[in-house]
Amino acid sequence: MTTADALERTLARSGYRLTTPRRALLEVMLGLGDHFAADDVVEAAPGVGRATVFRTLRLLQDLDVVCQVVLDDGRAAYRFGAADHHHHLVCSDCGAVSDFASGDVEELMAGIAQRTGYQIEAHRLEVYGRCGACQAKDAHERAPLAGATA
Amino acid sequence: MTTADALERTLARSGYRLTTPRRALLEVMLGLGDHFAADDVVEAAPGVGRATVFRTLRLLQDLDVVCQVVLDDGRAAYRFGAADHHHHLVCSDCGAVSDFASGDVEELMAGIAQRTGYQIEAHRLEVYGRCGACQAKDAHERAPLAGATA
DNA sequence: TTCTATGCAAATGGTTTGCAGTCTA
DNA sequence: TAGACTGCAAACCATTTGCATAGAA
Numbered sequence: 001m002t003t004a005d006a007l008e009r010t011l012a013r014s015g016y017r018l019t020t021p022r023r024a025l026l027e028v029m030l031g032l033g034d035h036f037a038a039d040d041v042v043e044a045a046p047g048v049g050r051a052t053v054f055r056t057l058r059l060l061q062d063l064d065v066v067c068q069v070v071l072d073d074g075r076a077a078y079r080f081g082a083a084d085h086h087h088h089l090v091c092s093d094c095g096a097v098s099d100f101a102s103g104d105v106e107e108l109m110a111g112i113a114q115r116t117g118y119q120i121e122a123h124r125l126e127v128y129g130r131c132g133a134c135q136a137k138d139a140h141e142r143a144p145l146a147g148a149t150a
Numbered sequence: 151m152t153t154a155d156a157l158e159r160t161l162a163r164s165g166y167r168l169t170t171p172r173r174a175l176l177e178v179m180l181g182l183g184d185h186f187a188a189d190d191v192v193e194a195a196p197g198v199g200r201a202t203v204f205r206t207l208r209l210l211q212d213l214d215v216v217c218q219v220v221l222d223d224g225r226a227a228y229r230f231g232a233a234d235h236h237h238h239l240v241c242s243d244c245g246a247v248s249d250f251a252s253g254d255v256e257e258l259m260a261g262i263a264q265r266t267g268y269q270i271e272a273h274r275l276e277v278y279g280r281c282g283a284c285q286a287k288d289a290h291e292r293a294p295l296a297g298a299t300a
Numbered sequence: 301t302t303c304t305a306t307g308c309a310a311a312t313g314g315t316t317t318g319c320a321g322t323c324t325a
Numbered sequence: 326t327a328g329a330c331t332g333c334a335a336a337c338c339a340t341t342t343g344c345a346t347a348g349a350a
Contacts, residue, residue, distance in 0.1 A: 019330065049332040054315060070274065089268055100266055104258050112250055117282035118239055124220060126274045132267035169305065199307040204340060
């Protein structure tokens with residue numbers, strides 16, 4: 001969880017300040033759920049200019065406060081938390097984004113490096129599927145016993 | 151390797167035709183190396199309209215003739231061959247793109263599904279690094295014995 | 301003749317840049 | 326005061342769409 005204080009320290013560490021618009025954007029982003037598009041932030045922060053939103057998003061990315069998620073339709077979104085390299089699970093139904101641990105992925109990378117001779121520097125991994133909740137919901141909708149109200 | 155004949159059959163199978171512009175685009179793409187941006191194709195095929203290039207690229211993607219690669223700077227490129235699901239290795243130095251087998255990746259996905267409860271439908275995996283050739287080249291450049299001509 | 305396919309140009313969506321003004325150490 | 330930061334609007338880039346025309350079954 002990122003608080004204004006924590007963000008202020010992070011920014012200060014790199015010589016930046018937590019200004020009023022930046023503070024406002026933090027609030028807005030925290031209120032937007034587990035992931036948000038740049039445009040969501042623009043709309044939810046009427047007092048802040050579009051350019052400032054993009055500049056802030058980029059800054060926070062550089063500082064590893066937020067990270068980018070590529071959604072299944074190719075659009076970009078952001079979410080908090082990027083300090084350690086992790087990967088994303090995107091629910092194709094409800095859109096929820098969650099992380100998963102990367103131990104196995106690191107192993108996989110090592111294996112690829114060994115087999116291909118590449119010196120691996122980075123990777124992108126996004127996994128799309130249906131979360132447990134949405135599967136359960138579908139099961140209910142299909143079950144004629146439950147009250148089908150849609 | 152994709153030939154005009156093979157492409158014609160693939161198109162026909164889905165009710166499309168290998169028209170003159172499409173044939174020209176195939177030629178151009180084959181000449182562009184292991185990957186190419188949409189714009190590369192537009193420039194290399196002066197007689198064909200931009201829209202046709204994008205429409206053709208999309209069509210070929212749908213038919214699994216080409217697939218998209220997300221480069222490390224986030225730009226999209228295309229490359230031939232997408233019939234079986236595979237993954238890309240992009241050299242961050244020379245830009246070469248190659249594939250690698252996906253057996254381990256499938257295992258990884260199965261593991262993730264099991265641990266997270268997600269029903270996995272798709273994933274994106276791009277790996278960035280330095281290919282063997284570029285590593286060798288660097289080694290030479292750094293070695294004072296070799297004729298340093300740059 | 302009918303339907304697919306094309307080229308052009310305009311529209312679009314998302315992001316970046318230029319610039320003059322504002323704020324703060 | 327100098328430098329960081331901002332808002333606005335214009336610029337940009339890649340991609341898509343509208344539309345009238347050309348081409349093939």
